[in-house]
Amino acid sequence: MSLLEVTGLEACYGRSQVLFGLDLRIAEGQVVTLLGRNGMGKSTTLKCLTGWMAPSSGRIRFAGQDVTGWSADRIARLGLAIVPEGRQVFPNLTVREHLEAFAGNRCGAREPWTVERVFALFPRLAERAANMGNQLSGGEQQMLAIGRALVTNPRLMILDEATEGLAPLIREEIWRCLDRLREAGQTILxxxxxxxxxxxxxxxxxxxxxxxxxxxxDSPALDADHGLWHRYLGV
Structure with a gap:
């Protein structure tokens, strides 16, 4: 059974249609990607999934419920969290305050993410616990954005361009974090x-x-066909 099932999703900005019957399924415990060049509908898809935009047609089922057209806060309470593009940390909150403000275990995780567990995942955040959001580097802000999503203990975590603009060493640290989350069974888009x-x-x-x-x-199929990379991804 799918944790997330999107069927025939269509969305428009005024008279300009952006999504044309998009389908997507994510099973519990899977890590799934949404790939494509800029302007192809990825961001609009995420807006519909998270409740920031109402689709014009199609259905979105999450955690066994039809959430099509639900508000963002209602979907979030059901167990969906997003690490947004651009991090969007609060400049006037400390690292610890960010995490404490979002912490909760609404879905009843057996081993919930806590502030201290996030600090263990990202020791750099522990070192910066008293620093304001605007005193962090870009990489540290990205770690905080991931930690902020984790302490909500989501059933599904969405990461939108989580490594964009980061130095190679910091980017690799983010990838290692995602590897650990995958191994722990976190469902991720x-x-x-x-x-x-x-x-x-x-x-x-x-x-x-x-x-x-x-x-x-799957990954072996994508790895085997580099023509797809050139045709649709510009790689």
């Missing part, structure tokens, strides 16, 4: 451009072109 690294991380991939999924398959 990733939007990113580093295809080689995503092949190592994810179970399944969907490529979006002009608002539709034009290819879907």
């Amino acid at each position: 990733v939007v990113d451009k580093y295809v080689k690294r995503l092949i190592r991380l994810a179970d399944h991939h969907s490529i979006v072109e002009r608002g539709q999924v034009v290819w879907a398959g």
Whole structure:
């Protein structure tokens, strides 16, 4: 049974249609990617999934419920968290305050993420616990954004361009974190451009072109067909 099932999703900005019958499924414990060039509908898809945009047609089922058209806060309470593009940390909250403000275990996780557990995952955040959000480097802000999502103990965590603009060493630290989350059984949807690294991380991939999924398959299949990379990803 799918944790997330998207069927025939369509979405518009005014008279401009962006999604044209997009389908997506994520099983519990899977790591799945949504790939494609800029402007192909990935961000719009995430807005619909998280409740920030109402689809014009199609259905979204999450955690056994039809959440199509639900508000963002209602979907979040059901166990969906997003690490947004651009991090969006609060400049006037400390690292610890960020994490404490979002902490909760609404879905009853057996081994819940706590503030201290996030500090163990990201020791650098523990060192910066008293620092304000605007006193952190870009990499530290990204760690905080991931930690902030984790302490909500989500059933599904979405990462939107989580490694964008980071130095290579920090980027690799984020990838290692995602590897650990995958091993712990966290269900994850990733939007990113580093295809080689995503092949190592994810179970399944969907490529979006002009608002539709034009290819879907597992990591060995994507790794074997570099023509897909050039045709749809510009790699």
